[in-house]
Amino acid sequence: MTAGRPTVQELGGPRLPPPGFGGWLQHVSEVASRWPAAYRHALATRRRRTIALTLVVAALLVYPLVNRFALAGFSRNVFPLPLPDDTIMVFMLIFAAMALGLNIVIGFAGLLDLGYVAFYALGAYTAAFLASPHWGALGFDIHILTTVSSAVPGIHLPFWIVVWIAAVVAATFGALLGAPTLRLRGDYLAIVTLGFGEIVPIVFKNLVNVNFELGPIKLENANLTGGPLGINPIDPPTLFGVRFGAASGIAPVYLAMVIVLLCIVIARNLERSRMGRAWMAIREDELAAEMMGVNTVRTKLLAFALGASFAGFAGALQASYQGATTSDFFKFATSILVVLMIIVGGMGNIWGALVGALALVYVDKALLPYISQRVQDVGESIGWQELADFNVASLNFLIFGVILVAMMRLRPEGLLPSRQRAAELHHAPPTEALGAEALLEPEAVTLEQEVSADLEAAAGAEADRDTPSGGAGTDHRDRQGPS
Amino acid sequence: MDDALVQTLIIGLSNGLIYALVALGYTLVYGIIELINFAHGDVFMLSSMLALSLFLGIGLTSETPLFMAILIIIIVLVVVMAVMATINISIERVAYRPLRNAPKVAPLISAIGMSFVLQNLGLLWMGPAVQGFENVIPNVNVLTTVLGLDTGISITYKQLFVAVVTIPLLIGLTWFVANTRQGKAMRATAQDPNTAGLMGINVDRTIALTFLLGGALAGAAGVVQILFNNATVYTLGFRFGLNAFTSAVLGGIGNLSGAVLGGIVLGLVNAFSDRYLSAQWTNAIVFGVLIAILVFRPTGLLGQQLADRA
Numbered sequence: 078m079t080a081g082r083p084t085v086q087e088l089g090g091p092r093l094p095p096p097g098f099g100g101w102l103q104h105v106s107e108v109a110s111r112w113p114a115a116y117r118h119a120l121a122t123r124r125r126r127t128i129a130l131t132l133v134v135a136a137l138l139v140y141p142l143v144n145r146f147a148l149a150g151f152s153r154n155v156f157p158l159p160l161p162d163d164t165i166m167v168f169m170l171i172f173a174a175m176a177l178g179l180n181i182v183i184g185f186a187g188l189l190d191l192g193y194v195a196f197y198a199l200g201a202y203t204a205a206f207l208a209s210p211h212w213g214a215l216g217f218d219i220h221i222l223t224t225v226s227s228a229v230p231g232i233h234l235p236f237w238i239v240v241w242i243a244a245v246v247a248a249t250f251g252a253l254l255g256a257p258t259l260r261l262r263g264d265y266l267a268i269v270t271l272g273f274g275e276i277v278p279i280v281f282k283n284l285v286n287v288n289f290e291l292g293p294i295k296l297e298n299a300n301l302t303g304g305p306l307g308i309n310p311i312d313p314p315t316l317f318g319v320r321f322g323a324a325s326g327i328a329p330v331y332l333a334m335v336i337v338l339l340c341i342v343i344a345r346n347l348e349r350s351r352m353g354r355a356w357m358a359i360r361e362d363e364l365a366a367e368m369m370g371v372n373t374v375r376t377k378l379l380a381f382a383l384g385a386s387f388a389g390f391a392g393a394l395q396a397s398y399q400g401a402t403t404s405d406f407f408k409f410a411t412s413i414l415v416v417l418m419i420i421v422g423g424m425g426n427i428w429g430a431l432v433g434a435l436a437l438v439y440v441d442k443a444l445l446p447y448i449s450q451r452v453q454d455v456g457e458s459i460g461w462q463e464l465a466d467f468n469v470a471s472l473n474f475l476i477f478g479v480i481l482v483a484m485m486r487l488r489p490e491g492l493l494p495s496r497q498r499a500a501e502l503h504h505a506p507p508t509e510a511l512g513a514e515a516l517l518e519p520e521a522v523t524l525e526q527e528v529s530a531d532l533e534a535a536a537g538a539e540a541d542r543d544t545p546s547g548g549a550g551t552d553h554r555d556r557q558g559p560s
Numbered sequence: 561m562d563d564a565l566v567q568t569l570i571i572g573l574s575n576g577l578i579y580a581l582v583a584l585g586y587t588l589v590y591g592i593i594e595l596i597n598f599a600h601g602d603v604f605m606l607s608s609m610l611a612l613s614l615f616l617g618i619g620l621t622s623e624t625p626l627f628m629a630i631l632i633i634i635i636v637l638v639v640v641m642a643v644m645a646t647i648n649i650s651i652e653r654v655a656y657r658p659l660r661n662a663p664k665v666a667p668l669i670s671a672i673g674m675s676f677v678l679q680n681l682g683l684l685w686m687g688p689a690v691q692g693f694e695n696v697i698p699n700v701n702v703l704t705t706v707l708g709l710d711t712g713i714s715i716t717y718k719q720l721f722v723a724v725v726t727i728p729l730l731i732g733l734t735w736f737v738a739n740t741r742q743g744k745a746m747r748a749t750a751q752d753p754n755t756a757g758l759m760g761i762n763v764d765r766t767i768a769l770t771f772l773l774g775g776a777l778a779g780a781a782g783v784v785q786i787l788f789n790n791a792t793v794y795t796l797g798f799r800f801g802l803n804a805f806t807s808a809v810l811g812g813i814g815n816l817s818g819a820v821l822g823g824i825v826l827g828l829v830n831a832f833s834d835r836y837l838s839a840q841w842t843n844a845i846v847f848g849v850l851i852a853i854l855v856f857r858p859t860g861l862l863g864q865q866l867a868d869r870a
Contacts, residue, residue: 189665191672257855263664264596268805269854272847275802279844409798413672420669475680481673482655485666501663 097349098342105131137334141166141327159447161439163330164323167398169438170333171391176418176434177340177427178387183416184425184495185353186380187360189267192254192274193415196385198407199250200243200392202281205308205402207234207242215299224315236314236321236397240336243393244386250277251385255378274412282404307403314397322400329398336394337431340387344427347383356380357425361501410474414441417477420484423491432493437477445470563712568831574719576827577726578788581781582804583811583819584733585648585774591814592750592770594664598671599651601801602678603775607644607782608792609686611636612693615786622696629696633787637725641779648775649768657764675797682794690793693786697721718788725784729777734816742769750814799843803830806850812860821861 095103104127144160161169175197182190205211208223213230225233234242258269285304302308313322314332321329347353355376358366367373396402414437422433449469456464484491582604589597614636620629655674659667701714737743748756749766757763785800786792807826811818829849833842853860 189668257851261854261858264594264668265854265858267665267668268596268809269851271802272851276844276847276851279841279847283838283840283844410676413676416669416672472680472684474676475684478673478676478680481676482670485655485662485670485673486658489662489666 098345101127101130141330145327159443161443163327165439165442166330167333167394168442169435170330170337171395171398172415172418172438173337173431173434174333174340174391174394175388175415176422176430177337177344178384178391179415180384180419180425180427180430181344181347181356181387182380182384183419184430185348185360186356186377186384188377188380189263190270190381190384191267191409191412191416192270192272192277193384193388194407194409194412195254195274195277196247196251196388197392197395197411198277198281198404199247199385200389201396201402201406202302202308202392203243203246203389204236204239204393204396205303205311207232207239208236208312208397209233209308209310211303211308223312225312233312236312236393237316239397240390240393244389247389247392248382248386251381251383252378254385255381259374259377271409271412274407274409278404278407281407303403305403305405307401307405308396309401309403311396311400311402313400321398323398333394333398336390340390341427341431343383344387348427352376352379413481414477417481420489420491421480423493423495425495426491426493429491429493429495433491441473445473445476564835566713568835569828570713570715570719572828572831573824574722574788574827575830576807576824577722577730578781578784578823579800579804579807579827580730580820580823581726581777581784582800583807583823584730584816585778586805586808587811587813587816587819588746588770588774590808592746592767593656593660593667595656595667595671596805597774598668598801599655599674599678600648600774600778601799601804602675602682602797603644603648603651604778604781604785604800604804605682605792605794605797606647606678606685607640607779608785608796609682609691609782610643610779611640611783611786612686612691612792614639615693615696620696622694622698624696633783637780637783640783641776644779644782645772645775648771648778652768652771657767675801679794679797682797686792686794688794690791693790693792695790697787722784722788725780729780730820733773733777736773737816742766746770802850803846806846806853809850809853809858810860812862815860815862818860818862825861 108127141163144162175193178196179190179193182188182193210229210231212232217232218230219232219234220227221233222235222238223233224235254270254273258266261269281302282305284301287299287301313320313325314329315321319325319328321332323329355366355371358369358371359373359376363373366376395406415434418433418437419430420433421437422431423429449467452467452469453465456462456467582600585600585603586597589595589600615632618632618636620632620636624632651674655670656667659670697718699716699718701716702720703709703711703713703715737746745756745761745766746769748759748761749763753763756766782792785796803826804823807822808819809822810825811820811822813819826846826849829845830842833839833845837845
């Protein structure tokens with residue numbers, strides 16, 4: 078702010094609420110208190126976004142009720158598109174929580190994580206361990222603050238505690254995974270996370286007949302994780318006698334909404350925090366960020382841990398809601414689906430991740446089965462048996478794969494991009510791009526570009542000398558080729 | 561050495577040679593454009609399906625006379641290699657070339673998308689069930705039946721077949737890259753595409769050639785797979801691809817002899833884990849090996865200075 082120029086507030090102009098979710102809440106309450114004249118004023122001036130957001134939130138809050146009590150019976154034939162039912166809504170929201178978490182890792186910090194499903198699995202299994210009869214078979218019998226009868230064996234904690242433990246467990250493993258991968262960048266990091274994402278479900282699947290003896294701990298043929306069958310049943314969340322299980326109608330939808338809202342608030346606050354700015358700094362240029370005093374180790378570990386904690390929430394919700402979990406839920410394809418949500422929505426943008434998640438789960442679980450059914454109906458009516466048996470929904474990952482390739486080619490920044498991320502994705506640093514096309518058209522290179530490229534190359538060489546990993550006398554463009 | 565150990569070595573070696581063929585595809589592409597070509601495993605999967613349908617179409621059975629069988633296998637091998645080379649070049653054209661100047665994650669994500677596309681094409685083509693093929697090459701122990709040795713160790717015709725197909729291909733590729741003009745262009749492009757372009761090398765064509773070679777090797781690996789392991793399924797590409805990629809990384813990605821060494825080592829790791837631990841943990845062990853190498857020695861066994869980029 079330049080000296081001598083009075084601010085809008087000092088001039089007696091409208092006082093702007095602070096930014097962020099708190100500001101939005103404050104604004105809404107202020108507007109409500111001055112209803113309706115002020116609201117008309119707000120409508121007329123610049124708060125169209127506020128109003129739109131209010132309406133969207135109101136619609137989302139009311140939709141499950143309307144769907145349940147007014148639309149459920151006849152949606153199929155009346156509406157041009159299928160309406161999501163309770164289960165689909167819960168899964169849309171579970172994946173929204175995961176997309177928000179992965180957005181922290183990929184979108185904010187720029188660390189490509191292809192094994193995010195591992196943290197989802199950890200969250201789900203934590204909930205399954207702490208709120209099910211499973212451990213009863215091994216002689217554990219713990220009931221704390223729970224409505225489950227003490228006649229039922231096993232460990233039973235209320236969901237409201239379990240969900241936090243699940244988040245902490247996921248975050249701990251996130252940091253554990255992060256620690257050894259700090260040196261790695263880009264594609265190697267992607268592969269390590271992918272490997273981790275594969276190992277975790279394998280471990281859960283295989284710890285069935287464990288024989289182990291260490292001092293007082295003795296396990297003989299112990300079934301730790303339920304093996305391929307998983308753990309079933311798991312206590313549903315319960316609050317004042319209301320159950321939030323798969324059979325409880327719309328109650329779990331609102332529970333999932335609360336969790337997603339919590340995730341949005343956390344993610345927004347993180348984005349605007351010192352840590353959020355540090356994430357974006359290392360995403361754009363790790364070396365420069367380090368020179369500016371960003372502690373890259375701590376920053377990256379926190380990105381992994383906090384991102385993973387969201388998947389912990391999502392996993393605990395999935396397990397408690399469905400009342401069952403097995404290692405088969407947690408596949409590589411699920412990790413990629415969450416990545417795709419962020420890519421479609423817009424990397425680095427919270428609303429993008431949210432919309433991407435809701436849209437893709439809707440397509441996957443509602444739209445494609447619906448289209449499939451329609452296609453089969455047509456097949457039946459014209460008597461084409463192959464078409465009548467054809468399941469379009471089984472091709473979901475063919476469609477998602479095409480979307481991935483198409484997005485990368487046409488709009489790598491996603492549909493609702495964050496402005497910074499879009500700029501980065503359209504202009505690769507000169508050390509990363511191959512630049513082959515520019516070379517084939519030498520006349521396209523102007524003198525100015527050449528000079529700036531030279532400067533950048535010089536800066537790159539300079540930087541390499543400063544990096545301990547630069548190795549003995551390597552030019553930074555020196556590559557290892559087939560030999 | 562006792563027989564069981566030697567036997568495990570032989571099994572590991574023959575599987576490792578197939579890994580090596582696929583690993584070469586990963587390492588060639590990574591060496592030249594620094595892209596982990598996720599779709600490569602699925603190219604291999606499709607090639608095994610193509611080989612299966614060709615064998616079934618021609619009607620190759622274990623009853624086919626030896627000379628005819630060899631002829632059919634050679635023809636199918638050539639056809640599959642050609643088709644897969646074409647497919648791999650098309651993939652490069654569609655999914656990677658437009659992203660040549662984008663940040664590194666863009667082609668990687670594009671490759672994952674391509675992998676899903678190919679995998680689901682495989683699903684559409686052959687369905688979700690494992691497709692078996694009859695044992696054309698007899699599973700007979702050469703040592704006892706032909707050489708008349710009295711031993712518990714067995715080397716079968718199938719294992720010899722794997723060696724007969726893969727070893728010449730591995731030698732041929734290494735020779736091609738080391739001694740031909742095109743091979744030199746490949747090495748130059750890998751070292752520095754900009755300078756290579758200035759020296760008059762057609763960079764785009766050289767990269768396409770790399771994908772051609774990788775596709776052809778994956779095609780050969782697919783034919784060997786269907787004759788050696790007698791089965792294919794649409795998820796084969798993902799598992800096998802990750803094993804092959806691990807081999808490439810193990811040997812030092814970008815390094816041709818490294819990929820072969822890595823493939824053999826990984827085949828041995830697989831065989832020993834299957835035998836002495838438990839088959840259900842093998843995948844976890846392979847991924848553990850992968851993570852350990854990337855974290856502790858990203859340059860692999862034979863690689864050179866890549867740590868900076870890793």
